[in-house]
Each structure stands twice: as C-alpha cells, then as structure tokens.
Amino acid sequence: MPHFIVEYSANIEEEMDLDGLLKAVHTAALKTGVFPLGGIRVRASKRDHYIIADGDAQNSFVHVVSRIREGRPIEVRKEAGDAVMAAICDHLQPVFGKRPLAISFEIQEIDMRLNFKKNNIHDYLKNKES
Numbered sequence: 001m002p003h004f005i006v007e008y009s010a011n012i013e014e015e016m017d018l019d020g021l022l023k024a025v026h027t028a029a030l031k032t033g034v035f036p037l038g039g040i041r042v043r044a045s046k047r048d049h050y051i052i053a054d055g056d057a058q059n060s061f062v063h064v065v066s067r068i069r070e071g072r073p074i075e076v077r078k079e080a081g082d083a084v085m086a087a088i089c090d091h092l093q094p095v096f097g098k099r100p101l102a103i104s105f106e107i108q109e110i111d112m113r114l115n116f117k118k119n120n121i122h123d124y125l126k127n128k129e130s
Helices: 018-031 074-096 121-129
Strands: 003-009 041-047 060-069 101-110
Touching: 003 018, 018 041, 018 060, 018 074, 060 074, 074 101
Parallel strands: 003 041, 060 101
Antiparallel strands: 003 060
C-alpha cells in the first residue's frame, strides 16, 4: 500500500501531462517516508461522462484517492496527505491557471481483515538490490 487512483475529466487530457502527474504523485508518496516503495501503485482513469457544477463544458476535475493500510496515526496520514496534495496542485497549476478545475485528494484506510492479496514485488525489489 498505498494505491493512488487518479480520476480526471476527459476535457483536460490534452492540457495536462498525465504521466508527469502520476510520477509527481509517486515521487511525493515515496518522499514522505511513510510508504514502502514496493507497495506504491499509481494509476489513472479518464472519465468521459460527467457533469461538473453548472454543467459548463470548461469545468474540469482531478480527484485522487489513496487507499492505505489501516493503523497509521492521523498526524502521519495528514502530513503525508499534505505532501501529496501539494505535489498534485503544483503539477496541475498550469491547467488550474487556465480553466475551472476542481482538484481533490482523499485518503481512505483499508480494513485489513477484508483485504486479500498476493504480492512478490517486495521480494523482487530486495533481490534486485543484491
């Protein structure tokens, strides 16, 4: 963990550097020191169908959800969230300066009793370092 899911309105795809945004989120998450490299996942989904605010075609959004393992203190989650949100906003500033854009980010904790997974990436990274 964490998994970062970036949703964005299709009307800004040409204006924003999506790969750069994903990299900015990944880098910011890693720099927090809170999340292990082998657990970070960042992905995006374009939304073709949406209505934002008054329905003006220029209105746009980027919403990022981070799903993390439960148990970290609120202060740790808040500090990490502030760092990731700052990276998102910094990256999107050129778009924000040109059009109506809603940027949001939320952190959700996963109940580990209901989280099922199989993962060998951590082992792969350890072997890669050797």
